[in-house]
Amino acid sequence: MDDQSIQSQAIGVFDSGIGGLTVANAILAQLPNESICYFGDTAHIPYGTKQVPTIRQYCEQITTFLLTRSCKAIVVACNTATAAALPHLRAKWPDIPFIGMEPAVKPAVMASKSHKIGVLATQTTFKSPRYQNLLTRFAEGYTCFENPCIGLVERIEAGEWEHPAVHLLLQKIIEPMLESGVDTLVLGCTHYPFVQPTIASIAGRKVEIIDPAPAIARQLARVLAKHALSQLQPIVPKHEFWVSGNEDSMRRALTRTALGGDWEINRFKGEQR
Numbered sequence: 001m002d003d004q005s006i007q008s009q010a011i012g013v014f015d016s017g018i019g020g021l022t023v024a025n026a027i028l029a030q031l032p033n034e035s036i037c038y039f040g041d042t043a044h045i046p047y048g049t050k051q052v053p054t055i056r057q058y059c060e061q062i063t064t065f066l067l068t069r070s071c072k073a074i075v076v077a078c079n080t081a082t083a084a085a086l087p088h089l090r091a092k093w094p095d096i097p098f099i100g101m102e103p104a105v106k107p108a109v110m111a112s113k114s115h116k117i118g119v120l121a122t123q124t125t126f127k128s129p130r131y132q133n134l135l136t137r138f139a140e141g142y143t144c145f146e147n148p149c150i151g152l153v154e155r156i157e158a159g160e161w162e163h164p165a166v167h168l169l170l171q172k173i174i175e176p177m178l179e180s181g182v183d184t185l186v187l188g189c190t191h192y193p194f195v196q197p198t199i200a201s202i203a204g205r206k207v208e209i210i211d212p213a214p215a216i217a218r219q220l221a222r223v224l225a226k227h228a229l230s231q232l233q234p235i236v237p238k239h240e241f242w243v244s245g246n247e248d249s250m251r252r253a254l255t256r257t258a259l260g261g262d263w264e265i266n267r268f269k270g271e272q273r
């Protein structure tokens with residue numbers, strides 16, 4: 001494979017479902033020449049309540065598949081999968097650049113004036129040594145109010161982004177944080193930006209909401225450049241979308257985001273899964 005053909009290969013992006021599309025959108029906004037091969041593990045969603053070894057196994061199988069699609073780099077567009085599997089994936093495929101996600105505690109701490117931040121993420125992310133390490137490194141002297149938002153990922157995956165029950169659920173989560181003086185909220189799960197308008201309407205204009213997707217796209221750009229993998233020629237990108245289970249959520253989410261709904265959604269049969 002010559003250099004140019006390596007550069008024209010897609011970036012693999014995966015998540016348990018549609019959440020990683022929020023990251024894919026940020027990547028395409030920043031790197032419009034790049035092609036994306038997206039994998040939503042809809043057969044196994046949610047990851048956030050599963051055990052680490054199980055998530056690791058799914059991530060390994062997805063990576064193996066994305067490499068059969070000749071992806072030149074892989075974005076683990078899921079905080080939970082990153083917490084459970086990123087070092088493991090890097091050790092198994094040392095030649096592949098992996099870009100992971102973690103709750104944006106550092107930017108939140110930098111933005112907070114009240115020294116009180118709210119973090120919305122999944123149970124598995126909160127329990128991970130990676131997250132605990134983030135708190136130790138960046139949040140000393142700050143109070144972090146955490147909520148695993150039980151049931152929210154499933155509702156977002158079902159397309160109930162503006163559903164009154166979602167509003168109520170978010171109200172129960174966010175209002176106590178506001179009463180405690182939180183002035184910054186971290187979206188520590190890639191599904192949550194789909195309900196950012198509802199979160200913003202509850203939190204009000206004085207609360208800053210941090211979605212790390214644009215920062216991940218910038219980090220991806222740096223990593224691609226460092227490995228001489230950037231697609232610098234203007235081309236028409238060729239995106240691919242794959243699901244391991246139900247495709248309805250992917251279809252719905254694509255239709256309602258900047259990517260548009262006009263894509264073939266491929267069903268991963270997964271003989272090896």
Ligand code: DGL
Nearest residue numbers: 016019047048079080190
């Ligand atoms: N989107 C995933 C994340 O960023 C979690 C969703 C799930 O629980 O499957 O953590």
